[in-house]
Amino acid sequence: MAPPRAPKSAAPPPSAFRRWMKCLMVWGGGLALLGLVFLGFAVAFAAQSLPSxxxxxxxxxxQTILIRARDGRELVExxxxxxxxxxxxxxxxxxxxxxxxxxxxxxxxxxxxxxxxxxxxxxxxxxxxxxxxxxxxxxxxxxxxxxxxxxxxxxxxxxxxxxxxxxxxxxxxxxxxxxxxxxxxxxxxxxxxxxxxxxxxxxxxxxxxxxxxxxxxxxxxxxxxxxxxxxxxxxxxxxxxxxxxxxxxxxxxxxxxxxxxxxxVQLKEQAGQNSVRYFTDWVLPQLDIILPETYEPIEVWTTLDVGMQRAATAAIESNTPGGAQGALVSLDRDGAILALVGGTDYVASNFNRATTAMRQPGSAWKLFVYLAALEAGYTPEDKVVDTPVTIDGWSPRNSNGRNVGETDLRTAFAYSINTVAAQLGNEVGFGTVASMARRFGVTSEVETYPSMVLGSSEVRVIEMTQAFAAIAAKGTAIEPYGITKVTGASGEVLYRHASRRNAALVPDYVVAGATDLLQAAVQTGTGRAAQIGRPVAGKTGTTSSNKDGWFIGFSSGVTTGVWMGRDDAKPVPGLQGGRAPAQAFAAFMRYAVKDRPVEEFDVTLELPEWQLEPDEEAMFGDPEDYYYIDEQGNLVEPDRRDPSQSPFGVEGEGAPPAASEDFLEEATGGEIPRAPPRRPPSQPAMKPPEY
Known part of the structure; x- marks a missing residue:
């Protein structure tokens, strides 16, 4: 009999790892299948929702933005x-x-x-x-x-x-x-x-x-x-x-x-819309401010004159010294920008030197010094002295190194005499000059050190042009603008420029005096190269070592500012405000005003009464010779300071009153108590009662 077989041993139970892996595969597969089903539904739903x-x-x-010139011509899209x-x-x-x-x-x-x-x-x-x-x-x-x-x-x-x-x-x-x-x-x-x-x-x-x-x-x-x-x-x-x-x-x-x-491969030559892009670059950011949020196509109607823009571009390109840059801003009498050039080549450099660059204005800044002096009572005929001067350790020198001595205000401005400007600024106060610049639209930071009178504070070309335009507008504030209206896709007007009534910045006589000075600078002074065959008023500006050259002026309602210099502020040999900038100004302005009537400047000074009162004391000799009125209103002769020595006898006797009683009554608005009648000498005077 065969021995009994040993029973089969039971299979070893699966390990925990294998159980977890099996569960992960099952659940993972299930989740993946569920994800695919969900993805299929999502894709199917999205496909059904897609547009045709x-x-x-x-x-x-x-958004497409079409920019038009003032005559409706397309500038750029x-x-x-x-x-x-x-x-x-x-x-x-x-x-x-x-x-x-x-x-x-x-x-x-x-x-x-x-x-x-x-x-x-x-x-x-x-x-x-x-x-x-x-x-x-x-x-x-x-x-x-x-x-x-x-x-x-x-x-x-x-x-x-x-x-x-x-x-x-x-x-x-x-x-x-x-x-x-x-x-x-x-x-x-x-x-x-x-x-x-x-x-x-x-x-x-x-x-x-x-x-x-x-x-x-x-x-x-x-x-x-x-x-x-x-x-x-x-x-x-x-x-x-x-x-x-x-x-x-x-x-x-x-x-x-x-x-x-x-x-x-032959690439298309990018002939630049060139200088017009300086203008559009300045205009476009303003849409975010003046328009509600919109994504529809819009048309922007601007103030730019196509012909003037071409003339401005040509004037800058043909007159700017080699290696330098140039900028130009031209304003109509209401502040509308007619032309704006921010550099010699937009494709090469789109940096806008007309609206963004900060440069020292040199003697063009003297406009504000002389405006403050005119407001303080000076006139163009007043005598001033060109002499060496030191103010708080600062000793300005004239460009020719000489001093001419006594001259008048008009000549000092026309020939841009630095020492006279320094004395005037010191007299009226450097803070007053800075305040005058602010009043005329300069928003850049202005220092109040003595050297500020010669243009050491950096400004923008558009700011200085705005200030001169206010003089051309007879002292009325000017705000440069470039957009007249914006229309939507269906032609509805989304924005329209509204003219504002601006207050006068200075009295009329100050404007007349400033215009007189500016006209003299072009007729006989440093700005002669800016003459165009009709009245022009303006001012040159040149900074140390010929780093900057300026000319800003106006004629027939058009105000134009020109600046030239290098972006790295290195000297430009021969650059002076009265040369290339003034020549570029003249080249542009001949075109800009050719269809406008000739306008003569009003330089008649109708001074206020406080300036018209005669200073009679100045017409006589030594102050010791003057008659004067004492505290009691009695007329006192020269060298008779003791009332007892009055030529009219005893104090108070025979002395005429300083003013008539009728005048005093009119001036005070009340009746003046009358003095009692004088008694004959034989009658004793009544003794006043004692209190």
């Missing part, structure tokens, strides 16, 4: 620029291939989201690696973002972008998606779509794009400003070479085609 293809074609991102819409069959194959190669090489196989890119992004996020070259967004995701979302990088936005991308793939074909993308993607410089970009950069429609040009355009999407061929040609060429290499690696072009010389 025709509606998506009609949408345009961004800011914002999105759209070319012709190209159907997919009309888009050059090299363009679609270039875009797919550089932006989304698996475009034709994925469902809106590239799992390989997504996995790479997750690995990068976990490891911190920066090995990936491409971005995570597919062409479809980029289209979804451009059409429906913003550019923030939140996880929520990325999730919505992915859902919308898959919804686009669900609803539209690959060809439709590429057509939408290539007609709407932003390529920089305001150009949306390949046709707009082709016309902007190559001056021809996108249907004529070559392989090299297509590579340049495709390379822009990653960073439109960095790779723009108009701002950095070499960066654009280098990026295009990367696109050509990717096209070759993915089989879109042959090695020979990939060797195309991208640097030989």
């Amino acid at each position: 293809y025709a509606a998506l074609k009609a949408t345009q991102p961004g 800011i914002g999105p620029s759209f070319g012709e819409w190209l159907n997919y069959k009309d888009i050059p194959e090299s363009m679609t291939n270039a875009m797919v190669a550089v932006e989304d090489k698996r475009f034709h196989s994925h469902l809106g989201v590239d799992p390989f890119r997504l996995t790479g992004a997750l690995v990068e996020g976990l490891t911190g690696s920066r090995a990936r070259v491409g971005g995570t967004s597919t062409i479809t995701q980029q289209l979804a973002r451009n059409l429906f979302l913003n550019n923030n990088r939140s996880l929520d936005r990325k999730a919505r972008e992915a859902v919308l991308a898959m919804a686009l793939e669900w609803k539209f074909s690959k060809e439709q998606i590429l057509e939408l993308y290539l007609n709407k993607v932003y390529f920089g410089g305001g150009a949306y779509g390949i046709d707009s970009a082709s016309r902007k950069f190559f001056s021809h429609p996108a249907t004529d794009l070559t392989v090299g040009e297509a590579a340049i355009i495709a390379g822009l999407v990653k960073a439109p400003s960095r790779y723009s061929p108009t701002s950095d040609t070499q960066a654009a060429v280098d990026r295009a070479k990367v696109v050509l290499r990717l096209m070759r690696e993915q089989g879109y072009i042959t090695p020979d085609q990939a060797m195309v010389d991208v640097s030989a």
Whole structure:
């Protein structure tokens, strides 16, 4: 009999790890399936909610702003620029291939989201690696973002972008998606779509794009400003070479085609709207203040005169010394900006020297010194002395190193004598001069050190022009403005400039005196180069070592300020306010006022009564010879200070009153008590009662 078999041992129970792994796989699979179902519903719902293809074609991102001159002519269009819409069959194959190669090489196989890119992004996020070259967004995701979302990088936005991308793939074909993308993607410089970009950069429609040009355009999407061929040609060429290499690696072009010389591509010459952009750059930020928030297309009607702007540009370009910059601002009598030039070349430098740059005005600042002196009682004929002077340790010198001695105020201003300006500023007070500048529209910081009278405080060209324009407006405050009205898409007026009644800044006689001085500076003084064959009033300004040159003046209701100098404030040989700036002023003003009537300046000083009272004491000799009135109102002869020695006898006897009783009654408005009649000498006077 066989021995009994041993019973089989029971299978070992599964380990806890295996149980957990099994649970995770089951639950993970279940959650993944649930997530896919949820994602499917989300994509289906989004696809049903998407606008039609025709509606998506009609949408345009961004706001278009059309800026017009004062006569309605178009100056510049800011914002999105759209070319012709190209159907997919009309888009050059090299363009679609270039875009797919550089932006989304698996475009034709994925469902809106590239799992390989997504996995790479997750690995990068976990490891911190920066090995990936491409971005995570597919062409479809980029289209979804451009059409429906913003550019923030939140996880929520990325999730919505992915859902919308898959919804686009669900609803539209690959060809439709590429057509939408290539007609709407932003390529920089305001150009949306390949046709707009082709016309902007190559001056021809996108249907004529070559392989090299297509590579340049495709390379822009990653960073439109960095790779723009108009701002950095070499960066654009280098990026295009990367696109050509990717096209070759993915089989879109042959090695020979990939060797195309991208640097030989003919770019459109950017002839600058040039100087007009200085004006539009100054105007556009004001829209945020004067308009309610709106995204509709708008038209901005401005004060700029196209002819004057061209004349101003030519005057600055032809007169500014080599290596220097120039700026010009011209105002109408109500403050409307007729022309504004912020530099010699906007394309080379868009820094606006007319409205932003802070420079020392030199002797042009003396306008405020003499305004304060005129308000204090000086007249253009008053005598002053040009002599060496020291004020608080500061000793100003004249530009020619000489002093002429006694002269009049008009001559001192016309020839810009520094020592006289210093004495006047010291007399009226440097704070008074600073206050006068503030009164006339200078908002920049003004120092009150003695040297401020010679223009040591930095100001803007537009500020100084505004101040001189107030003199041209007979002492009325002027506020520069550039926008007359703004209209919406349907023609409704969203904003209209309202004229304000501004108060007089100084009395009429001060304005007349200042105009007299300014006219003399052009007729016989340092500003003779600014003469234009009709009355002109103005002032030159030159800073130390010829770092800045100014001329600001007015004629026939037009006020123009010109500045020249280097951005680094280095000396400019031969630069003086009475030369190049004055010549540029004259060249511009001859055009600016050619159709305006000749206006003579009113320099007649109708002084107030307090200045017209005769100073009779000054007409006589030594003060010791003067008659005077004592405290009792008695007339006292010279050298008879003792009333007892009065020629009229005993004190109070025979002395005539200082003023008649009739005059005193009229002046005081009351009756003057009459003195009792005098008794004959034979009768004793009545003794007054004692109290």
